[in-house]
Amino acid sequence: MTKIILISSPKGGSGKSVITRHLLVAAAQQGKKVIGIDFDRQGTIDKWGRRRSALRLKMPDFIDIPVVAAQLQDWRAGLGRSSGYDIAIIDTPPSVEDHMSAITGLAQAANIVIVPSACTQDDVDSVAPWIEVLRQSTNNSAVVLNRANRRTNSFARVRGRLIKVADVAPVEIPQLEDVHVPSGQGLTLLDFTKSRGQEPFEELWAFVDRKINQ
Numbered sequence: 300m301t302k303i304i305l306i307s308s309p310k311g312g313s314g315k316s317v318i319t320r321h322l323l324v325a326a327a328q329q330g331k332k333v334i335g336i337d338f339d340r341q342g343t344i345d346k347w348g349r350r351r352s353a354l355r356l357k358m359p360d361f362i363d364i365p366v367v368a369a370q371l372q373d374w375r376a377g378l379g380r381s382s383g384y385d386i387a388i389i390d391t392p393p394s395v396e397d398h399m400s401a402i403t404g405l406a407q408a409a410n411i412v413i414v415p416s417a418c419t420q421d422d423v424d425s426v427a428p429w430i431e432v433l434r435q436s437t438n439n440s441a442v443v444l445n446r447a448n449r450r451t452n453s454f455a456r457v458r459g460r461l462i463k464v465a466d467v468a469p470v471e472i473p474q475l476e477d478v479h480v481p482s483g484q485g486l487t488l489l490d491f492t493k494s495r496g497q498e499p500f501e502e503l504w505a506f507v508d509r510k511i512n513q
């Protein structure tokens with residue numbers, strides 16, 4: 300059976316697509332047969348996958364990651380593209396209110412829903428009610444703090460508030476200035492043998508992998 304990982308948050312720019320592509324590569328590097336399904340009309344992951352395929356024509360050592368674009372209006376067909384894979388990681392747009400039945404349908408089908416959140420009050424205001432909505436569709440969701448700086452008061456404050464309303468992943472993704480750079484070639488930080496910021500994504504994958512196999 301394909302394990303479905305849904306990445307969803309109503310907050311734009313919270314890190315859904317960054318986390319989607321790093322989890323795709325982390326899972327593939329572990330030998331899983333993965334597919335990315337991009338339900339966002341912006342096509343961030345779809346375009347990233349196309350750049351990756353183009354790069355692999357010249358540099359086939361980079362691990363193959365198939366990505367398909369799909370439409371929330373036809374979410375069952377999009378989800379169906381996951382068949383035959385070990386893992387499907389689904390990226391979604393922030394406009395959850397416009398697509399409530401599709402996203403809750405995907406959440407019901409998912410083995411886990413990952414909700415990225417930056418460490419501001421605005422993010423808490425947006426993520427906390429979304430967790431409540433998701434609870435009606437899934438009992439396996441986790442907030443992942445993104446752009447986190449453990450040394451700041453705002454990090455501790457936001458984490459404290461979210462812990463009261465959600466399962467918060469034990470690993471957070473720090474602020475990584477260069478996280479977007481490899482994407483220009485369809486890559487991630489994990490595609491290089493040594494680059495700063497790999498461990499949090501590897502640990503996040505280890506956490507997600509454990510949760511979907513519980």
Ligand SMILES: Nc1ncnc2c1ncn2[C@@H]1O[C@H](COP(=O)(O)OP(=O)(O)OP(=O)(O)O)[C@@H](O)[C@H]1O
Binds near residue numbers: 311314317446476478
């Ligand atoms: N940990 C991080 N450190 C630094 N920059 C980050 C981090 N995570 C995300 N970003 C940057 O923030 C921006 C938004 O990230 P991303 O595209 O992943 O968010 P998103 O939730 O998918 O946005 P949207 O809701 O528009 O789809 C991007 O420019 C990305 O490079």
Ligand SMILES: [Mg+2]
Binds near residue numbers: 317391
């Ligand atoms: Mg996105």
